[in-house]
Each structure stands twice: as structure tokens, then as C-alpha cells.
Amino acid sequence: MGSFDTIVIGAGMSGVTAARMLADAGHRVVVLEGRDRIGGRMHTDREAGFPVDRGASWIHGIDGSPLWDLVQALRIPTIEYTVGSFQVGGRPIENFDGDGRPMGSDVTARWIDDVDAVDRLLVDEIAASSPGDTYLDVTERALDRSGLTPERIDDIREFFRHRVEEQCGAWIGDLDAHGLDEDAIDGDEVIFPHGYDEVPRRIGAGLDIRFETTATKIVRSTGGVTVHAGDTAFTADQVVVTVPLGALKAGSIEFEPALPEAVAGPVARLGMGVFNKVFIQFDQRFWNEDSYVLRALGEAGEHWHSWYDVSAVSGLPTLLTFAAGPLGRRMQELPDEEVVADVVRALRALYGDAVGEPRAHWVTHWGDDEFSNGSYSYLALGSTHHDHDDLAGPVDGVLHFAGEATWGDEPATVGAAYYSGRRAAERVLGRTVDLDGFAARIIEREQKEAR
Structure with missing residues (x-):
């Protein structure tokens, strides 16, 4: 005993x-x-007088979720924020093309249709995949079958790579072909203002x-x-x-x-991914009030590509972007100020001088964390x-x-x-x-x- x-x-x-x-x-x-x-x-950091979730942020899908039931029973306040699943559409997203130009509604609609069409082909390719196939292998086969122009294929290829990075914290070629099979999300997603x-x-x-x-x-x-x-x-x-x-x-x-x-x-x-967060707070909002996400597609979004508006938590204009997979590992070796300056440069390529100097920032280093050595698990090849x-x-x-x-x-x-x-x-x-x-x-x- x-x-x-x-x-x-x-x-x-x-x-x-x-x-x-x-x-x-x-x-x-x-x-x-x-x-x-x-x-x-x-890990919620409250030193600034408002909460900054350096670790987990979202409940991904509240329908049929016992975790959501617990949060409701404990009367913990939440805000509906349905984009943690790296959606291509469905919410107000400010998209920019590969040259960093704002995309109009027609081009955006075509882009959403492109991704949906290739995603349907991808489901078939995953089902037909063999052991040893990576997610990169099956996405390339789906893109080959799509019949789209090379430029449109390049944009979707980049989108697939970033989707894997955000979902898994890993490079697309390290993920098993079945690595996103369990990532279906039922219902809205929420974040925690407290x-x-x-x-x-x-x-x-x-x-x-x-x-x-x-x-x-x-x-x-x-x-x-x-x-x-x-x-x-x-x-x-x-x-x-x-x-x-x-x-x-x-x-x-x-x-x-x-x-x-x-x-x-x-x-x-199993693999352990690296997914780091970069929060940047500004004095003035330079994006639309109702936009959930600012997203650079194709070449313009090679590194920094998606910024999430989390201003509702602090009441101050705040964007959250991610450095995941290989980029996440590289970025956590640099001083935080350099990382933030790089993110701001990427935003100015899209919005020009409207992007002011940041008033505050928070950068995470989960890959270096002695107690976790990464952010979360993923289905590595094999x-x-x-x-x-x-x-x-x-x-x-x-x-x-x-x-x-x-x-x-x-x-x-x-x-x-x-x-x-x-x-x-x-x-x-x-x-x-x-x-x-x-x-x-x-x-x-x-x-x-x-x-």
C-alpha cells in the first residue's frame, strides 16, 4: 500500500x-x-491587465462537446469565433492575392470554389492512399487531377501547407496522409475573454x-x-x-x-508539432471592423499569412498570427522584436502605411519549453x-x-x-x-x- x-x-x-x-x-x-x-x-498571461492565451485558445466545435457542457455548467464566458479550423470561407475574411493585392468578391468566390473542388478530390486521394504516403503526396495528386491553371494550383498548394502547419504544427511532408482525418469540427468555435x-x-x-x-x-x-x-x-x-x-x-x-x-x-x-503565437497590439485598427481574418494567399503569404482579429478580448486593436512547423522552430530562435518587425513588414506589404507601430506584443516559444518540447501531437508518417x-x-x-x-x-x-x-x-x-x-x-x- x-x-x-x-x-x-x-x-x-x-x-x-x-x-x-x-x-x-x-x-x-x-x-x-x-x-x-x-x-x-x-497558459493565460494576465500581466497586461487583460488575458492573453499563450497556449490553447479555442474550443473547436461546441456541438456534442462535453468540454463545452462543462464550460457552460461553470458559467465561464465565451465569444463565438469560428476560424480556428483554418476555414477558406464562411466568415468575413480579407483575402489578398499572391501579389499582395486585395481580392474582390468574384475572385474570392472563385478561390473558395477552387479549394472546395480540390478538397473533394483530396478525400478520394486519401482514401486510395498507401502506407508510406504523406499528406504532401496526396495533396499533390489531388492538385494534378484538378485541371486548374498553374497559378491557381500554386495558391491552393500554399493553402494546404499552411493548413497543415496550423492544425498540426508540422511540415506537410512529415504528416501522414491520414493526418487530418480526425479534424472535422461540429458547430461553432469559441474563445475565452477572461x-x-x-x-x-x-x-x-x-x-x-x-x-x-x-x-x-x-x-x-x-x-x-x-x-x-x-x-x-x-x-x-x-x-x-x-x-x-x-x-x-x-x-x-x-x-x-x-x-x-x-x-x-x-x-x-507520433510527432510533436511546434505552433507558436505572435500577438501584436496596435493603437489604431487598419482592417475592417467585421473581419475575422486577414489572409495573404500564394507568394505574398509564404511565411506570415493569416492574422486573426482578437481585439474583443482586450478592447484594443489586436491581431494574432502563428509561426508553425519549420517556421515556428526558426522564429523561436530569434529575438521577439525581430519576429514582430518581420510580421509588421508583412502587414505593410498588404496595408501600406496604415499599419502603425505596435504598442505591445507577445511571442511564444513552445518548442523550447522544457516541460512540453512542442505544442501538440500530430500523426507523423508511419x-x-x-x-x-x-x-x-x-x-x-x-x-x-x-x-x-x-x-x-x-x-x-x-x-x-x-x-x-x-x-x-x-x-x-x-x-x-x-x-x-x-x-x-x-x-x-x-x-x-x-x-
Whole structure:
């Protein structure tokens, strides 16, 4: 019998969810967290007096989403913002052509039709693909069949590359042909005007969380587990490991005995993408009030291509752009000021002198983050969707894994983290956990605290 019933490693969304569900069931739980805060890759920076979500921002599709149900039950305010799925149309988007000129409505309509037509061909190519085919391979085959002019093909080729970067944080040639199969989004998307980390912070309130305590070794035996964090050892009957895939791939935790192939294989095969955010705030808005996105297509958008208007959060004109995949890795090696200057140059190529000097900026470096080594998982060439779920274990009945990378239905999302945390708790408990009751208990505890 260990000092605890369960040790949870990581206080991100999956970790606090599993820990809270186990604690609610009467388990003695301790959470070991290397950072000095709850949330992991959900990181809301409030230093400026308003929230800046450096990590996760969106719920991608609220229809039939238990995560959305939780957010509503906790009465956390949201703003509808349906573009995180890298749409080609459907919302007000200011498009610029390959020469940086604004596109009129006729040209825009043709562009949307082009992408829709090639996307339909792409579905067939993915279905007919062979093991070893990358997403680059299948997009090229679809483009070859499209019959479009070379110039229109070039614009769609660039769009496909950026879509993979934004969805996966990876280069299109590293993604498996089936890498975007699970990316269908049902319903609107929302962002959080008060910051997304309110969700894990409220779930985790009152848990025994040991901050700045980094697990380095897990020893398992038939009698349970011992987790080493520096000079301290914690023992328990079971352990739930929720560190990001990037940390597992880097070998930041030693497992004794070594992980079996059933789990080690998925760790090796799945990819960890890099997706960095650049927020830039201006004194004056130089784009249309109702535009969701400013987007440069083709050559004009080779590097910086999509700017999202997130002014609603701070009330100040603010654009969010992304450096993902190879660009994300390169950019995080430069000083933030250089990155911001480069983004502003790209905007001035489209809007000219109307683009003023930035008043503030925020730049993330997830690929350099010692606790995540990247932003989120993706289906690298040679991996399959089964690898995500296989990664969850359990191993020897005592070692469980949770986190976005362990949930095959919608990896790389906060929803995946939440659902995988629940699955881990249920496997430890040997029974299902009711999500309505889970939310109700959070509210009940908060009301008790307030009295």
C-alpha cells in the first residue's frame, strides 16, 4: 500500500481532471507539477491587465462537446469565433492575392470554389492512399487531377501547407496522409475573454498539487509505483502520467522497467508539432471592423499569412498570427522584436502605411519549453490513429497515460485532454465517472468556499 492511492504527474487539463475525479471518489491523490502554475499548455498571461492565451485558445466545435457542457455548467464566458479550423470561407475574411493585392468578391468566390473542388478530390486521394504516403503526396495528386491553371494550383498548394502547419504544427511532408482525418469540427468555435485557464484552475482548486516538482523517474512493480522527483520519492498504488508527448519523446522521465513496445512504439512514431503565437497590439485598427481574418494567399503569404482579429478580448486593436512547423522552430530562435518587425513588414506589404507601430506584443516559444518540447501531437508518417489511444496504456495495471496525445478521436485539443483525464480516472477506479456530477461537485465546492 503506497503513501497515496494515486500519483498524477502534470497539472494540465488532463492531470487536474483525473486527479479531481479520483479525489472526488475518495482517493488520496498527489499531483506533481514541474511548473509553478496549473494549466500546462493552457497558459493565460494576465500581466497586461487583460488575458492573453499563450497556449490553447479555442474550443473547436461546441456541438456534442462535453468540454463545452462543462464550460457552460461553470458559467465561464465565451465569444463565438469560428476560424480556428483554418476555414477558406464562411466568415468575413480579407483575402489578398499572391501579389499582395486585395481580392474582390468574384475572385474570392472563385478561390473558395477552387479549394472546395480540390478538397473533394483530396478525400478520394486519401482514401486510395498507401502506407508510406504523406499528406504532401496526396495533396499533390489531388492538385494534378484538378485541371486548374498553374497559378491557381500554386495558391491552393500554399493553402494546404499552411493548413497543415496550423492544425498540426508540422511540415506537410512529415504528416501522414491520414493526418487530418480526425479534424472535422461540429458547430461553432469559441474563445475565452477572461482566459482559458479558468477551466483547469477551477477543476484543480483544493487538490494537493506540488509545484516546481519535476518527476524524473518512475519505478513500477507488482506492489505499486515509486515516482522520483529530485531527491524526493513518492509511492502509490498507481500513477497517471500526463506530461506532453514532447517530454516523453525527449526521455525526460526514466521508466523502470522500460516501457513495453505497446506504449514506447506510439511515443516514437507520433510527432510533436511546434505552433507558436505572435500577438501584436496596435493603437489604431487598419482592417475592417467585421473581419475575422486577414489572409495573404500564394507568394505574398509564404511565411506570415493569416492574422486573426482578437481585439474583443482586450478592447484594443489586436491581431494574432502563428509561426508553425519549420517556421515556428526558426522564429523561436530569434529575438521577439525581430519576429514582430518581420510580421509588421508583412502587414505593410498588404496595408501600406496604415499599419502603425505596435504598442505591445507577445511571442511564444513552445518548442523550447522544457516541460512540453512542442505544442501538440500530430500523426507523423508511419503512425496511425490507433497509436494515440494505445499510448494511454495501461502498463502492468499500475501505469496510465493521459493528455491530448492519448486521445485518437480529436488529438491536439483541450477536449482530448479532458476526455483522456476522465478515461484514466475511470480505469483507476474501475467504473465510469458521470460528467454532470463532476461539474456539479466543482460548483458545490466553490459555493462552500464562498460561504
